Amino acid sequence: MVRYEPWQCLPTSAELPDSDDTPVDNELQNLIPNLLAAVLALVWTDRSDWFFGVDMGIYYAPGEPPIVPDGFLSLGVDRFVGEEGRLSYVLWEEDNKVPILALEVVSKTYSGEYEQKKDDYARLGILYYVIYAPGRGRHRKRKVLEVYRLVDEQYVLQTDEPCWMPEIGLGIGREEGTYQGWTREWLYWYDEAGKRLPTPEEIAQQESDRATLAEQRAERLAARLRDLGINPDDL
Known part of the structure; x- marks a missing residue:
């Protein structure tokens, strides 16, 4: 990870674009991470040391474009920042706290989730990378849900589902349910016993x-x- 000296004049989140202006091409790319965020707000209502971003830019180095996951979770940071909240997630404003989990929802327009983004998140040091491909589309040989854990700077596919993530204290998996009146398969958080939250x-x-x-x-x-x-x- 790049370290920044305090004397450097770094741009603030207010001076940086909040995303990459690339529109989602499937509403699931917003609904799925928003559902995960809503459940976290319920189960972690007494905690203020976490943040879940949806379609928000992660700035990791000055002069570089942001990485924009469909969703990401950071621990050890303030849940709320200022009156307007975060405009983007800027590492040098977050004490260099890298997100612990990144989520990509694969839609009909493939965007390098299994190659380039995977390399980007590994290079950034994100511990867990979750890829959910509800339709699977062109990647029929892939699993619908793949959860990777960073080991020695390489992502290793986890085999359990739900996948328990001890560093987060939650598991992630999928099952049929109803959200905003839509009954289909969704991603959910699980406890250590495998019970859906x-x-x-x-x-x-x-x-x-x-x-x-x-x-x-x-x-x-x-x-x-x-x-x-x-x-x-x-x-």
Whole structure:
């Protein structure tokens, strides 16, 4: 990793483009990382030492264009920065904290996820690289989900799914579910036992179901009391 001397005049995130201006060509490239970010916000609600970026530029050296994963996770950094949040992820503004995980969602337009981007993330020192190819497209010999771990500066394909990542304290895998009304296969976070962590929508539905059950129990109890000649409103 490049180290920067404090005397160097480095551009700030406000002076740098926040992305590479390349539009996504599949809505899954936004929905999938946003789902992962939403679950993290739920399970790590008491933590402030993490950041999950979606389609945001990572600046690793002055004068170089950013690397822009579909999603990435950094640990040991402030979750929120300033009133407007991060415009981009600039290493020299983050105490040189390299993201611990990068995610690419492969769409019909292949963008070097298995070659160039893989080399870029390894060179940057990102510990985990996740490639999700829901349609697989031209890469039919590839797995739908591939998780790599950086070992001796080379990415090694992990074989377990969900794949447990002890440095993060979470696993990542896939299964069918519903997000924003769309039922299909999604990427999810998992605990060490392999249990999928619920989404905010699922938590809200569970709370709604519990409230409905409690109301039904109260109505049944009130009906029994009336059968006994007792007005429940008088209790």
